Amino acid sequence: MNAPTPELNDTTSADTLKTGEDRYFITALSRGLDVLACFRSGDSSLSNQQISERCGLPKSTVTRIVYTLTKRGYLIQVEPGGRYALGTATLALGSSMLARMDIRQFARPLMQELADFAGATVALGVRDRLSIIYTEVARSAATLALTLQVGSRIPLATSAIGRAFLASASERERAAIMKLASDMDESAASALQEAIDKALRDYQEYGCATSFGEWQGDVNGIAVGFRSSGAMPALVINCGGPSSSLSKEFxxxxxxxxxxxxxxKLESSSLA
Structure with missing residues (x-):
């Protein structure tokens, strides 16, 4: 008789996992995935110490994980003594996900049209933990347009696109995100609750989420979320740029x- 399949979600706490109360949870696998996830789009390489600090893991544990991931091609050692970069094996994971997102091809010309109109950057994204990851980006030819790329991570709490996800998420999703933040850092949870409250107020007042100089002091942006169907996650889309060229009023x-x-239009398409 097969064992029942556990329901895994963001509400699983670090304490629960450490005490072994969730008998389906494989801690070593989770830590390995955490190591891969700690690499950001702007990182050329990371040391064991940097990985340890980002993941909250002992350096000795990181050393073993990094060794295993390097053997499997998910990391490569870029210099003797221990700086590492993502290996080619990770491409298969990311490219498979992006290939399923047919909506990106449909959205791209529409996003470019809006970016050109606004003289700004327009991005499509999905949530990963306490961030939004850009999955498609369109920029105007304006020299002041933001230069963020596909794969860039944007914080949930302070960005318009993050707040749009929080505002459009279900109560259960928001509770799961708050639990994740609480397990990581109480101050992060407090900031996230403030972001949820602001996002809901903005949606009620403006019909979108906003961030005027709160993510970065010289950047303004607005964003909205929409629900996907089938196997695709919830999506969010923003428009933003330097405050010197994109005023709140505009x-x-x-x-x-x-x-x-x-x-x-994207939500009503058969690709969403």
Whole structure:
């Protein structure tokens, strides 16, 4: 008789996993995935110490994990003594996911049209833990457009795109995210709760999430979320850029109606 399949979600706490109460959870595998996930788009390489600090793991544990991942091709050693970069084996994981996101091809010209209109950057993203990862980016030819790339991580709490996800998420999703933040850091959980409250207020007042100089002091942005169907996760889309060229008034009056219409078009497509 087969064992029942456990329901795994973000509410699983670090304490629960450490005490072994979740007997289906493989701690070593989880730590290995945490090591891979700690690499960010701007990282050329990381030392064992940097990986240890980002993952909250002992350096001795990181050393063993890194050795195993290197043997399997998920990491490569870029210099003697222990700096590591993502290996080619990780490409199969990311490219398979992106290949399933047919909506990116449908969205790209529509996003480019909005980016050109606003003289800004428009990005599509999905949530991973306490961040939004960009899965598609369109930029205007304006020299001031943000230069973020596919794969960039944007914080949930302070960015418009992160707040849009929080506002459009279900109560259960928000509770799971709050639990994840609480397990990591109480101050992060407090900031996240404030972000949820602001996101809900903004949606009620403006019909979108906003971040005016809160993610980065010189960046303004707005964003909306929409639900996907089938195997695709919930999606969020934003429009933002330097505050010197994108005022709050312009974003809300001129860009927001176009961004909302774009999100609805993507949501109603058979690819979402």
């Amino acid at each position: 974003l809300l009056a001129e860009v927001k109606p176009r961004l909302v219409a774009l999100a609805k």
